[in-house]
Amino acid sequence: MREKILLVDGHSIINRAFYGVTDLTNSEGLHTNAIYGFLNTLFKVLDEEKPDYLTVAFDVKAPTFRHKMYDAYKGTRKPMPAELHEQVPVLKDVLHAMGIETMEKAGLEADDLLGTVAKRSEARGLEVTVLSGDRDLLQLATEHIRIRIPKSKGGVTETENYHTQDVIDRYQVTPLQIIELKALMGDTADNIPGVPGIGEKTATNLIVQFGSIENAYRHVEEIKPNRAKEALKTHYDMAEMSKKLATIDIDCDYDYDWEKAKLGDIYTPEAYSFLKRLEFKNMLSRFSVEAPANEKIEKSFRLVEDLGEAENLLSRAEQTERLAFALQREGEELLSLSLTLGQERTFIIPVEGFVTENWLLGRLVRVLAEAQHISCLGLKETLKYLESRMDGEGQKEIQRLAGLEHQNAFSDEEITAYLLNPLKDSYGTEELAKEYLALTIPSRTELFGKDKLTKVKDENPEAYRIYAGYASYVLYQAAPVLEEKLQETGMERLYRDMEMPLVFTLAGMEREGVRVxxxxxxxxxxxxxxxxxxxxxxxxxxxxxxxxxxxxxxxxxxxxxxxxxxxxxxxxxxxxxxxxxxxxxxxxxxxxxxxxxxxxxxxxxxxxxxxxxxxIGADQRIHTTFQQTITATGRLSSTEPNLQNIPIRVELGRRIRKVFIPAEGCVLVDADYSQIELRVLAHMSGDENLIKAYREAQDIHRLTASQVFHIPFDQVTDLQRRNAKAVNFGIVYGISSFGLSQDLSITRKEAQEYIQKYFETYPKIKEFLDRCVEEAKTEGYAKTMFGRRRPMPELKSSNFMQRSFGERVAMNAPIQGTAADIIKIAMIRVDRRLREEGLASRLLLQVHDELLIEARENELTRVKTILAEEMCGAAELSVPLEIDMKQGKNWYEAH
The missing domain is CATH 1.20.1060.10 (Taq DNA Polymerase; Chain T, domain 4)
Structure with a gap:
């Protein structure tokens, strides 16, 4: 007997359910009607089909090729209602909790994924059922691929079933000719315009008579009625576009794993908790579980409201080798501390009664000072918050806590997760639980909607307890898993020696701010x-x-x-x-x-x-926030305000730097790496010509012009040097002949000759860049000199432009990422030297390849020495690292 696979068109079924089920909301205010209707349909079909494999396909937010075609012709698609939109991610969470595989990919519609997996499964010898409300999918029907389309009749949902003959019997055309029908008659539900004036009956007659739109157009003068003939003659371009829109890709670029899709017991404890929270009580009878995993976990979260009990707990915590903590805040107000000390030892200490904010924060600092392994999320912001809420002596305690001797005790799981996948948007507890613990935990919205934490704490203490408990529980459980994955990827040293020490350097820089x-x-x-x-x-x-x-x-x-x-x-x-x-x-x-x-x-x-x-704060200084987990390459970013984007190309823009000034008795010192990315390229490529040029301290752009254009070094014109400079830096970013032609206002052919001559001059650079792309294709990621990884999903895209972009990123990421790593090392070393030598001068800003220090006038010579030694010694390259250093009474003078 052949095995069965059930493929579900996720968006089609949930959309149908949304409009077919009376509006439902749970007690948290979440709309649930679409999820309820979807699950009812799914359970019914599962009971009937009893498949061996199951996968649900979804569209993604990124517009696909077909979307773009439609938008270009007719404007914009009707947006999904907000009440439905909010249910889609919750449905995915429910499916994952059931162990049901989902599939989606940017640039591909769910139809394409369903078509591809259906055809591959058929070729594999499986009986295939595709469940969808979209009749476009009828084109997939064969003897072994059945299309099931739910249909409401008398308030009861039934399904129409289609193999090849069923399609012919119902529509008078073969499954593949469904595409031709759609090309003529269109389909507003699927954003297929069709040919104006041709309806289903006429379209069917034309395809039965001529077989295809192309053949119909070749015999257009034979078409009757005359209205249909004129419509096809006038709007044949629309018919062609509609055919493309209606045609499902049955061989798209998607790696499908049948093992992952193998259907097990979907009635899991995690799914039980989800359905209970969604309040689908009549579905809970399907489950034969006593105590779901989430309920067991949540029962172990204990509220500690008595001062004496809290003191005893925190005293025990001081003796605990490993712990995780999280602060629950509403703005600047502290609401509670959650603390996990072991497998079933999670405690929430609320600020109330005799447990005051000052007391709790003071005790927390003492606990952190004693612990050897501390897991948290957003350590830098936490340290800033602790310091801001404490008095002078307390602030000193925080600074001692962040001192060199104790820094290694901390582990920021946000940064760990970022290193493992720098392409994600968020690294919160929900994501960590799902990705590293295979645990679906309730989101804040699911627990208490949009209510403020202060309100929830007072009015819904049970939901608050669960929310606060997971905040530290997940960190405690995920920490060893994340650490193991860091070791597997070879990024443990990068994390311990670079990213974690940088947290404390950045915290100090943000505390100092820059005077304005x-x-x-x-x-x-x-x-x-x-x-x-x-x-x-x-x-x-x-x-x-x-x-x-x-x-x-x-x-x-x-x-x-x-x-x-x-x-x-x-x-x-x-x-x-x-x-x-x-x-x-x-x-x-x-x-x-x-x-x-x-x-x-x-x-x-x-x-x-x-x-x-x-x-500008009360201290007359601007305190920017440095973001450590935003960019895919490892570069830092600056927000509120962004001080890394101060203009430098235009004089009037550069003059804004004049408003940034040092404190009294200080000067600003600016040190900027000279051509760091080109120097990194020389080292990583091993190109002898480029290495020699840097070792001999030659003008690299003039030398490149000399060698590329075959003219004596001292005869290179300024224009030739500028062009060579554009090529030098363009190569680092994987520039194309088109891009270079635009930059230099030359023909594409001339630009291609420039690039070709450049690679002839520096042959190992071409070899290195090609190697970067090949390794990224093989490994799935690009890697810096220090082992930082940048995943490269773009290289597997079916879209040519996306793949081309991926190749440029694969060339650039190792270079730009290595340069970013070097500046981070320099920041840490400069900051440490200033503190170790007891200097009052401080590091204020990092802007790309540049560091800005507020130096005491009597420490100026020492500061310059430290900058030169630590920046130039931040990495051992085959070429020297060099810096340009200036000083001044404002940032403009110093740059």
């Missing part, structure tokens, strides 16, 4: 406002009327219709007035040059002159 001259900032804004006003007046005069310069639509009409400029690209929303379009017009039209300057200055004013003013 508020008056100078206001004057800068006023100066910008005057110039913006002048430009507005000039632009109105040149246009001959006033209009909204910030409106792309109005600006497009002025430039390309009223003033008749050439080169306008009209879209469905109007003319494009992007920087790329305007920059090409600027040399010939003064108004365009003025508009570009206007845009630049208004951005400077809003983002920096006005924007930065709101971040």
């Amino acid at each position: 001259d508020a008056e100078a900032l206001k004057s800068y804004g006023d100066e910008l406002a005057v110039r913006i006003g002048e430009l507005e007046k000039q632009i109105y005069e040149e246009a001959g009327e006033t209009f909204n310069i910030n409106s792309p639509k109005q600006l497009g009409v002025i430039l390309f219709e009223k003033m008749g400029m050439k080169g306008g690209k009209k879209t469905k929303t109007g003319y494009s007035t992007s920087a790329e379009v305007l920059e090409k017009l600027a040399p010939e039209h003064k108004i365009v040059a003025d508009i570009l300057e206007y845009r630049q200055l208004t951005k400077l004013k809003s983002t920096y002159a006005d924007g930065l003013a709101g971040y």
